[in-house]
Amino acid sequence: MFLISIKALQRNATILRDVRDAAGCRLILALKGFACWKTFPHIRGMFDGCCASGLWEAMLAREHFGGHIAAYSPAYGEAEVEKLCGFVHHLDFNSPGQWLRFRDLVAQQPRFRSGELQCGLRVNPEHSTGSTPIYDPCVTGSRLGATAAQLEDANLEGISGLHIHTLCEQGADALESTLEALEARFGNILSSPGIRYLNMGGGHWITKPGYDREHLVRLVRETAAKYDVEVWLEPGEAAAIHTGVLRANVMDVFESAGHRIAILDVSATAHMPDVLEMPYRPDVFLVEKNAEPESAAPGPAVTLPGESYQLAAGSGPHVHRLGGPTCLAGDVIGDYAFPRPLTVGDILVFDDMSHYTMVKTTMFNGVRHPSIALQHEDGTVETIREFRYEDFECRLS
Ligand SMILES: Cc1ncc(COP(=O)(O)O)c(C=O)c1O
Numbered sequence: 001m002f003l004i005s006i007k008a009l010q011r012n013a014t015i016l017r018d019v020r021d022a023a024g025c026r027l028i029l030a031l032k033g034f035a036c037w038k039t040f041p042h043i044r045g046m047f048d049g050c051c052a053s054g055l056w057e058a059m060l061a062r063e064h065f066g067g068h069i070a071a072y073s074p075a076y077g078e079a080e081v082e083k084l085c086g087f088v089h090h091l092d093f094n095s096p097g098q099w100l101r102f103r104d105l106v107a108q109q110p111r112f113r114s115g116e117l118q119c120g121l122r123v124n125p126e127h128s129t130g131s132t133p134i135y136d137p138c139v140t141g142s143r144l145g146a147t148a149a150q151l152e153d154a155n156l157e158g159i160s161g162l163h164i165h166t167l168c169e170q171g172a173d174a175l176e177s178t179l180e181a182l183e184a185r186f187g188n189i190l191s192s193p194g195i196r197y198l199n200m201g202g203g204h205w206i207t208k209p210g211y212d213r214e215h216l217v218r219l220v221r222e223t224a225a226k227y228d229v230e231v232w233l234e235p236g237e238a239a240a241i242h243t244g245v246l247r248a249n250v251m252d253v254f255e256s257a258g259h260r261i262a263i264l265d266v267s268a269t270a271h272m273p274d275v276l277e278m279p280y281r282p283d284v285f286l287v288e289k290n291a292e293p294e295s296a297a298p299g300p301a302v303t304l305p306g307e308s309y310q311l312a313a314g315s316g317p318h319v320h321r322l323g324g325p326t327c328l329a330g331d332v333i334g335d336y337a338f339p340r341p342l343t344v345g346d347i348l349v350f351d352d353m354s355h356y357t358m359v360k361t362t363m364f365n366g367v368r369h370p371s372i373a374l375q376h377e378d379g380t381v382e383t384i385r386e387f388r389y390e391d392f393e394c395r396l397s
């Protein structure tokens with residue numbers, strides 16, 4: 001079960017809203033990171049709208065969030081552009097070629113002529129600040145955003161915004177050096193009177209303890225004033241970090257060549273693919289029922305009454321290799337040491353599982369999909385979605 005805390009979501013959203021207000025910028029939720037729309041009524045007041053990766057996310061934003069909708073996709077098709085022009089407010093293109101292809105179509109739209117729809121271009125400042133290539137849009141040969149060289153003879157008439165997204169789980173110092181690279185390569189475009197907005201993308205770890213929010217506020221204010229642009233931030237992870245968990249059941253435990261294996265009813269590849277892609281190692285807690293919670297011990301993002309939580313260690317006497325129920329040999333979450341041997345029926349809690357999990361899940365192998373539940377502010381738990389065989393069947397034809 002994915003269990004999401006409304007209180008934790010509101011805590012993050014409040015921090016983001018306060019940063020937005022202090023910086024005088026605009027704030028939109030990146031649906032690619034978190035799109036559990038039944039939570040939207042609880043947080044939408046803190047955002048100006050959503051950013052969408054294409055038509056379907058934009059439709060979800062219109063139907064369930066409201067407010068401003070900014071769309072960006074590495075490539076649009078004609079039918080998609082036609083539909084998006086009908087209701088989004090920012091339509092950002094990835095290359096001068098895409099803009100050239102759709103410029104006339106967009107120019108005919110009454111919403112574009114009235115200024116209700118503005119178009120932007122994603123640019124690549126070619127300044128890498130991260131260390132994980134799969135999450136670095138500035139790698140050499142990147143397909144994300146136009147480089148200064150690609151824009152040399154480009155006709156940008158009709159473009160009124162620039163969009164960058166280069167950060168991933170980073171601080172304001174990474175944004176500062178990125179803005180310097182942006183200025184060095186695209187300062188002339190940014191300074192031109194036709195440019196009215198700068199979208200600084202996501203990847204700002206704003207709600208993480210230790211993030212220097214004052215630094216971000218200063219950078220946003222300085223940039224907005226220098227180029228006379230409206231600045232937009234579109235966080236995904238920062239909105240949903242530490243707001244949810246994935247609860248799993250131990251289905252089998254056995255020995256294999258000296259390794260103690262625990263097969264769970266959740267899968268790395270189907271339910272938390274970033275564990276394999278990024279890769280990263282989530283924190284795992286063993287649930288003890290009918291136990292007094294240990295107040296000093298750190299717990300997962302969402303806890304339930306009558307349970308205590310023991311954080312699994314990297315090494316120790318009771319190491320288990322946690323694996324999923326799919327056929328993928330590498331469907332392994334990792335080796336974790338527990339305070340006691342695991343047995344069938346034990347419950348494990350994977351921490352921090354709201355962002356980039358639920359949006360990426362698959363039904364590979366027809367594995368039973370985790371249900372989705374909300375923990376409301378008064379502590380009550382409401383299951384908002386349970387998956388059935390028919391949900392699996394209807395995805396395939
Ligand atoms: C264009 C764009 N905007 C915003 C985001 C959200 O980033 P994050 O969830 O790291 O804040 C992403 C994430 O990949 C993105 O590609």
